[in-house]
Structures are given as C-alpha cells and as structure tokens.
Amino acid sequence: MERLGLILAVAAVTYAARIAGFTIDQGRIPHRLDRALTYVPIAAFAALVVPGLSDDGSLAPVRIGAALLAAAVILLTRQLWASLLAGMVVFWLL
Amino acid sequence: MFPLWPGVPAFALAFAIAAGAAGFTALEVVALSLFIFAGSAQVATVALYASGAGFIPIVLTALLLNLRHTFYGLSINRWLPERTTPPKPLLAFFVTDESYGMTIRSLMARRGGALYLFGASVSLWLIFIASTTLGALLDGRLPAAGSAGLEFIFPLTFVALLVPLLRGRVELAVALVAAVLMYLVDGLVPDGASIVLVILLSAGVGVALDERAGTAAT
Known part of the structure; x- marks a missing residue:
C-alpha cells in the first residue's frame, strides 16, 4: 500500500513535468535554470551510483x-x- | 524505423527483475512502468526505496530527474499547432528520451507531427510494459543463486546512463563532484534527503563552471 502510494506520487510528478512543457510559455524559463537542468541527470546518476558501490558500509x-x-x-x-x-x-x- | 527499440526490452527486463529482488511485488513492478514510464526515475525510485530513503526525498529525486521532460515538451511544442490530434495532455504522458529524439528529428525534417510522436511513443510504451511484465513474472522463478545480488543492476544502470552524458570537462566535473559529495554526505542527512541536496549542489557547480568558462572566453 505504501509502495503503491509512492508509485502514484512519482507518476504524478513525472506527468506534471511532462505536461508543463506543452503548457508553459517558452520565454519564461531563465537561461541559468535551463543550463542547470542539463546537469541534473549527470549529477543524479553519479550520486545514485555511489551507495551501490559499498558493501556493509565500506567501498x-x-x-x-x-x-x-x-x-x-x-x-x-x-x-x-x-x-x-x-x-x-x-x-x-x- | 525506430532503431532504439531493441534497448527498451533489455532495460525493462533488467529493471523488473531487480525491482522484484528489491521487494516490489509483480503488480507494483508493472504499475511502475505503466504509470511512470520513465526508466531512470523508476530505477531511482526502487533503488532509493530499497536503501530506506523516505517518501519526500524519493519523489523529489524523481521530479528532478524528470524535469528534462519539460524541456522536451517545450522543444516539441514549438513545432506543433495549437490543437493536435491526439490532444496535448495525452501526448505529454508519453514523452521520453527515446520518443523525443525520434520526434524532433522528424519534425525538423518537416515530416511527422503529433501523430508520429504518438505512434512512436505508444509503441515504445507497449514494448516497455510487455517486457516489464515478463521480467516481473520471471522474478522468483530464477534459481536462488542467480537472484542474489541482483540489486547490483541498479548502480550498473546508473553507470550506463551516466557515461554517455559525459561529453565535456564540465559534465565530468559535475559527475565527480556529485559522486564525492554523495560519498561524504550519504547518511548524514536523515531520510535519504542527501541525494536531493547533492543533485542541486552539483548542478549548481556545473552552471558556475559554465559561467567561468564563458567569462574566460570573452
């Protein structure tokens, strides 16, 4: 039940990110934010790798x-x- | 026509088997692909949940990972008329890295359109769901020795998603900063929220490096 709630919440924010591109006005996105967002997946994947590289707390x-x-x-x-x-x-x- | 298809079943299969090993039921695994339909966010969600992260940090991480879809939408929307068939709220659900890549190429070549995006995306979605279902059904039927350590697919997936993105020095620096920061702060912030902080800080470092390079060049 708890996991289903989590799945639906993640689905909701994912859809929100998708529909936003079709509804918001192009000119309203600051350049810096645009740049930052290109680095978000890189930062996220690199950070997500790290916990999986340790076994019982040590690398x-x-x-x-x-x-x-x-x-x-x-x-x-x-x-x-x-x-x-x-x-x-x-x-x-x- | 859609050269990216072969990679989709492999990814969905690996994801479904690893998610099962992480404690998600077959129905939950299928629900992840059915409703979220964003591979990296799904893997992040399951991996973070398995590592004991809280609800809010997991949802925030998924949101950050999926913000790129907003830019795909903006980019596609520029080429589309105000009203499309099928309508935009339906089209939006299916926007992925793969379908964006295929669609923007065809739009820029002045062919394709809303219907092309829809066709490409729905077919990817169907294949994704079918492969996830197959993987979810396989889980538990694999030999016990084979499923030990299956969660290691998660860090490997992040490596495989990360490496092709490291096209320049700033990208490499952002990845290194994020990995080192994560190693240092992991566990310091309760509830697994460190991941959200690390993503935001490292992306900020990327922008700062960009701007320094920009001023140095002029």
Missing part, C-alpha cells in the same frame, strides 16, 4: 571494478544490455 573493490567495466562496455558498444551484462557477470564471478 567494495569488486563492485567498483564491475562498475568500471560496465562504463567501458557502454563506451565501446553503446548497448545498455551489454554493459549491464558485463558488470553483472564480473560481479557474480568475483
């Missing part, structure tokens, strides 16, 4: 190694599935 070399491999694979192949697969295989084997 785990295996996790970091697997993440670096996933980064290399996405750079080389541009295929998300290849990157996830490479990272998971290394993580499971080590």
